[in-house]
Amino acid sequence: MSVKIFVPGDSAALALGADAVAQAILAEAARRKVDVNLVRNGSRGMLWLETLVEVQTVKGRVAYGPVSEEDVVGLFEVNFHTGGKHALCLGLTEEIPYLKRQERLTFARVGITDPLSLEDYLAHDGYQGLRKALDMQSADIVQQVTDSGLRGRGGAAFPTGIKWRTVLNAAATQKYVVCNADEGDSGTFADRMLMEGDPYLLIEGMTIAGLAVGATQGYIYVRSEYPHSITVLNEAIAVARRADYLGANILKSGKSFELEVRKGAGSYVCGEETAMLESLEGKRGVVRTKPPLPAIAGVFGKPTVINNVISLASVPIILAKGAAFYKDYGMGRSRGTLPFQLAGNIKHGGLIEKAFGVTLRELLYDFGGGSASGRPIKAVQVGGPLGAYLPESQWDTPLDYEAYTNLWAVLGHGGIVVHDDKADLAKLARYAMKFCAIESCGKCTPCRIGATRGVEVMDKIIANQDRTAQIELLRDLCDTMLNGSLCAMGGMTPYPVLSALNHFPRDFGIGDFGIVKKDAASGGHHA
Amino acid sequence: MSLAYKHEQVAAIIAAQQGRPGALLPILHDMQDALGFIPPDAVALIATALNLTRAEVHGVITFYHYFRSTSPAKHTIQICCAEACQSMGAEQLVKHAEKRLAGRKDGEYALQPVYCLGLCATSPAMMVNDKLHARVTPERFDRLLKKIGGGS
Numbered sequence: 046m047s048v049k050i051f052v053p054g055d056s057a058a059l060a061l062g063a064d065a066v067a068q069a070i071l072a073e074a075a076r077r078k079v080d081v082n083l084v085r086n087g088s089r090g091m092l093w094l095e096t097l098v099e100v101q102t103v104k105g106r107v108a109y110g111p112v113s114e115e116d117v118v119g120l121f122e123v124n125f126h127t128g129g130k131h132a133l134c135l136g137l138t139e140e141i142p143y144l145k146r147q148e149r150l151t152f153a154r155v156g157i158t159d160p161l162s163l164e165d166y167l168a169h170d171g172y173q174g175l176r177k178a179l180d181m182q183s184a185d186i187v188q189q190v191t192d193s194g195l196r197g198r199g200g201a202a203f204p205t206g207i208k209w210r211t212v213l214n215a216a217a218t219q220k221y222v223v224c225n226a227d228e229g230d231s232g233t234f235a236d237r238m239l240m241e242g243d244p245y246l247l248i249e250g251m252t253i254a255g256l257a258v259g260a261t262q263g264y265i266y267v268r269s270e271y272p273h274s275i276t277v278l279n280e281a282i283a284v285a286r287r288a289d290y291l292g293a294n295i296l297k298s299g300k301s302f303e304l305e306v307r308k309g310a311g312s313y314v315c316g317e318e319t320a321m322l323e324s325l326e327g328k329r330g331v332v333r334t335k336p337p338l339p340a341i342a343g344v345f346g347k348p349t350v351i352n353n354v355i356s357l358a359s360v361p362i363i364l365a366k367g368a369a370f371y372k373d374y375g376m377g378r379s380r381g382t383l384p385f386q387l388a389g390n391i392k393h394g395g396l397i398e399k400a401f402g403v404t405l406r407e408l409l410y411d412f413g414g415g416s417a418s419g420r421p422i423k424a425v426q427v428g429g430p431l432g433a434y435l436p437e438s439q440w441d442t443p444l445d446y447e448a449y450t451n452l453w454a455v456l457g458h459g460g461i462v463v464h465d466d467k468a469d470l471a472k473l474a475r476y477a478m479k480f481c482a483i484e485s486c487g488k489c490t491p492c493r494i495g496a497t498r499g500v501e502v503m504d505k506i507i508a509n510q511d512r513t514a515q516i517e518l519l520r521d522l523c524d525t526m527l528n529g530s531l532c533a534m535g536g537m538t539p540y541p542v543l544s545a546l547n548h549f550p551r552d553f554g555i556g557d558f559g560i561v562k563k564d565a566a567s568g569g570h571h572a
Numbered sequence: 573m574s575l576a577y578k579h580e581q582v583a584a585i586i587a588a589q590q591g592r593p594g595a596l597l598p599i600l601h602d603m604q605d606a607l608g609f610i611p612p613d614a615v616a617l618i619a620t621a622l623n624l625t626r627a628e629v630h631g632v633i634t635f636y637h638y639f640r641s642t643s644p645a646k647h648t649i650q651i652c653c654a655e656a657c658q659s660m661g662a663e664q665l666v667k668h669a670e671k672r673l674a675g676r677k678d679g680e681y682a683l684q685p686v687y688c689l690g691l692c693a694t695s696p697a698m699m700v701n702d703k704l705h706a707r708v709t710p711e712r713f714d715r716l717l718k719k720i721g722g723g724s
Contacts, residue, residue, distance in 0.1 A: 057691050060706035092693040231654030234690040269601075269638045270689055272702065307594070308601055311638035313687060327596030327622070329635040345593060387693060389659035394693025417660065426655055462692065464659045473655070480654075480687065 047080040048126045049101035053156070054085035055241050056273045057234070062114055063096040069117035070098070079126055087242020089156035090396030091143050099138055102128040108135040143412060148374060149398045150382050151359050152235075155242035160277060163284050166245040172290065174361030178253045179298045186257035187213055190360060192368035194380030199225055199316075199353030200428065200457040200533075202379075202446045205360075208350060211340035212258040215348035220260035222251050222350045223325065223343070224357055226267040226274070227309050227316035230429025232460030235384040236354035238396055240267070240274040243358070244281035245290075248304060250357035252291065253364055254350050255302040263302065264344070266321050268309040278306050313484040317532045318351045320486055331486045332532045353458070355384060374400035379445045379456075389426075389462035390416045406440040408461060420465040424473075424549060428457025430480055431537035433544035434470060455540065470549035475503035477541040485534060492535025495526045499542070512554055519546070581606065582614045586621045596622060596632055600639055609640045645682035647720055649673075650699045651708075653685040656692035665696050668710040672717060 052058075052067040067083060074081040089097060094110035098120075107128045109120060116133060123129040135141055149155075158165040166172065178186050191206025212220060224247065228236040240247060251263045267275050282304050285291045293301045312330045314320045319333035322344045343349020359381060363371045372380045379401035385408055387394050392414035399408075405425060409415070416422050424434045427444075433454035442448050449456045464473070478499030485492045499522055505515045523539035530536035546553055585606060589599045599618060603610050610633055619626045633639045651657075651666050666685070673681045691697035694706035700716055708716075 056689075056704055057694050057706060060689075060691050060697060060704035061694060095694065228690060229688055231652075231688045232656045232692045233688075234692055237690040270686065270699075307597065309638075310597060310600070310636035311686075312636050324597065325594050327594040327632070328628075329631055331635075389656040389692065389695060391693070396693075430655060460692070462656045462659060464655075468659065473658075476655070476658070484687075 047082040049082045049084060050126065051084045051086045051099040051101075051106070053088045053095065053097060054160070054273075055088035055095075055238060056271070057092050057238075058088055058095045058097070059273070061095045061111070065114040066096045066098065066112050066117065069114045073117050073121050074126070077121060079121075081126070084159050086158065087155040087160050088238055088396075089138065089144060090152065090238060091141065091393070092395040093393050094135070097135075098125075100126055100128060104128070104137065106138045108138040108141065109133045110135060143393065143395070143397075146412070147398050148382050148400050150362050150371070150374070151246075151355060152239065152243075152384055152396065152398045153362070154246065155238060158243065160242050160244055161280055161284065163245065163288055163290075166243075170365065171245055172249055172361075174364030175249050175252055175290070176296070177364045178256050179296060179300065181256075183213055183257050183259060186253065186364070189363060189368045190257065193363040193371040194368075194375070194378070195356065195359055195363065195371070196379070196446065197353060198355035198359065198383065198458065200230075200455070202456070205352060205356055208340055208352070209254065209257050211338065212260070212348045212350045215341055217348050219262070219345075220258055220348045220350075221344050222254045222258070222260045222263040222352075223321070224251055224263065224265040224354060225316065225318060225321055225351055226265050226271070226354050227321060228271070228354070228458070229268060229313040229316045230431075230458055230460050232388040232426065232462035233386050233429060233458045234388070235386050235396060235459065237271055237274055239354055239358050239384075240271070241277050244277050245285060246358045246361060247278070247354055248281060248285050248291065250360040251304060252295065252302045253360050254352065254357060256300060258348070258350050260348075260350065261301050261303065263304045264325055265304065265306045266309060266315070266325060267306055268315075269311050275306055275308060282306065312486075313480075314486045314532075314534050317486075317534060319532070321351070322349070329486070331488050332534070334531065355458075376400070376402035376443060376445050377447055379447070383444070383456070383459045385444070385459045385461060387413050387461050387463070390418055390422075390465045391463045392417050401445050402443045404441050404443055405435065405461070408444075409440065409463065413463070416463060416465045418465045418467075420467065422463055423466040423468050424464045424470060424545075426462040426464070426473075426541060427460070428455040428540075429460050430477060431455070431533055431540055432457050432460070433540045434464075434473070434548060435544070436548040453540075454544065455537070470545040470552040471503065471507050471554075472552075474542045474545040474553075475500060475507065477538055477545075478503055481534060481538040489529070489531040489535060491526045491529035492531070492538075495522055495530075495535060496538060498522060499526075499538070506553055509554060516546070516553065516555070582611065582617060586614075586618055590621050596624070596629070600633065604639060609643050612641055643679075646680050648682045648684065648699075648701055650684045650686040650689075652687070652689050652691070652695070652697045654688040654692075656688075657696040660695035662696040665698070665708060665710065665713065668713060672714065 097110035098112045099106045187209045195205045196202040315324045315330040320330040324330040384398040481496035487493045619629045691706045
């Protein structure tokens with residue numbers, strides 16, 4: 046009987062040598078005449094343990110990690126392929142606390158199945174949502190999604206059902222579903238892990254969206270930095286089409302939905318929905334003014350549903366298990382779960398899917414185990430490059446859209462980037478302005494000019510040139526960007542800048558009693 | 573000027589995608605995949621095929637960081653400079669790389685910043701040609717450089 050061994054094919058695992066580990070396992074197995082069935086699964090999301098090798102045993106899957114190419118012979122020596130003991134052995138995968146304490150709804154299959162095996166997908170409750178949707182009226186599907194309380198997981202948190210209803214009610218000969226997979230925020234990788242680890246889930250979610258609003262064509266706009274995601278999606282779409290889960294007559298229902306992957310080209314602002322539409326149409330990724338809403342006049346001027354990967358991937362379970370099941374998770378107006386991504390200077394970084402309401406402190410310490418460097422954590426940026434920096438006093442606030450709004454922070458796409466006490470928040474604020482200057486589409490003045498002026502002002506603050514006046518200028522500039530920008534690029538760059546200034550004034554040269562001068566003796570650092 | 577590519581090749585790439593809605597980006601991707609860059613004299617051909625002005629095509633090529641109009645270096649090294657990688661020493665890694673690649677022949681190595689490779693829990697990250705690498709220490713950088721033939 047052959048032994049089933051899992052070695053992730055996820056980009057993060059590949060970047061840590063998973064291919065070499067897989068090859069070494071096959072070579073050593075052949076040498077020892079062990080019959081191995083090697084599966085390239087998605088990642089379990091415990092990224093500090095990559096490459097995480099799993100072996101199927103009678104008791105369940107046993108994990109070993111982090112495994113490098115050089116460890117493989119030693120693993121065979123202790124018969125790891127039958128669950129043998131080894132220093133790298135982590136026991137049963139499902140019992141690892143990091144995984145066990147999660148509430149995996151959207152990521153239920155990721156890391157467990159062979160991403161490209163449709164049989165595996167079906168055997169793990171795949172396509173049950175679509176089967177239900179095929180027997181429902183469009184308006185009823187939209188109602189289910191509305192009732193579930195699902196809000197856009199890309200960052201804006203707009204209620205998905207309301208968006209869908211607008212598209213459903215728009216009269217047009219052609220409508221579209223566009224998946225925003227331009228996951229450009231630093232600290233986020235949930236979309237990537239899902240596309241690489243469970244592509245049929247996204248395809249199913251988009252197909253349901255198509256049925257719900259009367260769209261027959263879908264596009265997945267994937268950033269060029271994610272070549273593996275693009276390959277996996279294209280293969281999965283081809284398989285789904287052959288099995289009639291996509292195409293002109295889905296499961297002989299007479300309903301049709303086609304899907305195509307489009308590749309971005311390294312522009313961050315194309316993650317903004319209207320810039321993405323321009324890019325899809327073959328133009329510069331320049332932001333459009335709203336109205337009209339994309340739901341009325343979206344891609345190629347037609348009514349378009351635009352949702353993030355995770356939003357669409359959350360839909361199948363809502364249809365399969367009902368709105369009430371999903372709504373039962375979470376708190377307040379933040380219903381369901383969010384795949385948090387713990388990144389940066391953190392010991393146990395990875396993907397943690399939890400119901401809304403968990404606190405940052407729990408994620409940082411109970412899951413993350415503190416900083417990777419072992420130094421105290423100083424600041425945590427939540428919600429990507431346009432999200433606020435949170436000081437320790439705010440780490441006990443529940444992760445909930447409204448609670449974060451009250452902190453003048455954003456949950457965004459659930460990305461969490463940790464910085465230890467060596468971080469200089471003035472430098473990070475300067476970087477936020479610089480990033481905006483590099484990536485601005487250039488359409489509106491507050492963003493295009495504001496970001497460039499912002500870098501200059503930050504340079505003067507850091508160099509202690511007329512600091513009091515420059516800080517006032519920075520606040521004034523941020524006010525203009527916040528209120529005058531066309532989209533979140535310029536409109537939210539003040540979040541990291543002002544939160545850094547307000548919570549970490551010493552990094553900007555401001556002491557408790559107002560302005561202090563950085564002198565040579567202090568080296569610019571303040572305790 | 574001797575052309576490294578054939579005119580027919582460019583025409584075939586355009587023809588294969590021309591009928592698709594929003595064909596310009598797919599054409600540019602195919603061209604860069606096949607030739608390594610988008611030849612400036614292809615701009616007029618693309619513009620004619622898609623009923624665009626040359627200015628529009630040029631505008632698109634120059635808007636996106638990914639597209640290039642000159643042939644790439646033999647090895648492209650992209651180091652992630654976004655926040656997560658900064659928190660784990662990306663800046664020092666860039667300095668190290670610059671030092672190692674200083675004085676190399678033109679066209680041999682291109683060192684570029686990139687903003688997020690989606691490997692934020694295993695920082696710092698980089699891409700060498702088309703391969704991803706995570707938790708890159710200066711030592712690991714040197715080993716990788718040696719592997720692609722740039723060790724000293």
